[in-house]
Amino acid sequence: MAVIESIPNVSEGRRGDVIERLAASIRGTPGVRLLDYSSDPSHNRSVFTLAGDAAPLKVAIEALFEAAVASIDLRVHQGEHPRLGAVDVVPFVPIEGVTMETCVALAAEVGRSIAERFGIPVFLYEEAASHPGRRNLEDIRRGEFEGLAAKMSSPGWAPDFGPAAPHPSAGASVIGARMPLIAYNINLNTDRLDVARKIAAAVRHSTGGLRFVKAMGVKVDERNLAQVSMNLTNYQKTPIFRVFEMVKREAARYGVSILESEVVGLVPSAALIPAAEYYLQLERFGPEQILENKLKADS
């Protein structure tokens, strides 16, 4: 069975009864598992993590939209996190036995259906984007709900599906497909924030570094140390070990060493195995040699 993950971000992080109704809408779908959900009141936003095959996932996301559209009104929504709509962003992520192409097709299918059922304009993003200017979520979301009507009436911002103007209360939704995102931090053996910032600037894509790394230098006050805080957006093309080694090398330039690293949240084993291969100098090794894969393949 294929496993696809979806991580819808919904613009409600304060009203507990609404959040529970949203969770219930997902849980009520056979073939879908709600793995996790968490809410941030200051962002006024909740993030749900669900997994399943394509068809049941589509049903669950539609149920989530139904519950969200009934309870959330962007005209009275306030929060720190930028947002365009009630169900703000819906990525589909290939996990197991499924290709990126399948997730791209699923994003388009769900997008078309949401637009038809709810009259909500849908923008496709990342791997599902209809053109390069729509790959980045930040570009689509710029202007937020408050600026959406004006943005959609300007050239180049017709939605991929649905009406040419925002839904009055639910705004618009951004739906797409992407690789699993890994939240990866490296703690330095120093409290110097300037060093963490210089390293972040060296390794991240936006300022000349590795293609699939987003990074910033931050201070971890309670431990009095500086941290390179990163998102790895494609662990296949920019593997963790290469990021680690580059940070280590840049840190050495300032006489600083790595204290430790940490993965925040979930990580596919396929993102860690290559680090074992790299450091153990493993040759002639393939995924079919991993016992769990062999057991799955034969079942």
Added chain:
Amino acid sequence: MAVIESIPNVSEGRRGDVIERLAASIRGTPGVRLLDYSSDPSHNRSVFTLAGDAAPLKVAIEALFEAAVASIDLRVHQGEHPRLGAVDVVPFVPIEGVTMETCVALAAEVGRSIAERFGIPVFLYEEAASHPGRRNLEDIRRGEFEGLAAKMSSPGWAPDFGPAAPHPSAGASVIGARMPLIAYNINLNTDRLDVARKIAAAVRHSTGGLRFVKAMGVKVDERNLAQVSMNLTNYQKTPIFRVFEMVKREAARYGVSILESEVVGLVPSAALIPAAEYYLQLERFGPEQILENKLKADS
């Protein structure tokens, strides 16, 4: 569902029709998957790899004994590999959602049943051994089939189950439970066999090295290089990365570096993830953060 692996070694590696009947006896058992089998004519021995839950595995192993006892006569069996019986060795290995204790209990249950059904004496070994002198397979097998009657009539060699003398044609069987065994080789950047032998002596348990390492130095003629060829018998207690680092350090003593390493056959992902953790200096990381585990736990 629990997954236990069993790797029965059978004293037949030449007669193709017999080997196919043995494989068919395993394949015919519902709930058991035959993952692999291979035969060595000079050893005159076949190794089968099967997986399943405890109850169906017991059925499959009994079916294998039935087929083997009907076709194999140790009185006329010749081959390079030491052996005591028709079904020579049967280890049970905990893979997923199952403890070593369950595998030990399964070994005893299968041993008792085989002794009763076929009149074959059974010795329990490794984790299932009834006393320390029976942990090592080599100690039980010393003297082979030809010396078995004499050995069994000497003090201390009564079987754990079954008659006090060998089965006339099927000899005796050694059944037990053990951790997954990893065949791990490190190729050196030299053709000096003496260096590989010195490193092997340094890292292996028997001559003062790491507790769960068996090692020898060999020459890989077709590539003209020296190799430290190892079996890692408990990857949890003696992890791969520690073996790799020790070999690297010992090699440096002779001015030699590591060219590459290789895993022969299957390896559980749980044996490779700790190498990623070690080299990436990952802290506060647990198996519940691995996405595949999360998906399994919630299913």
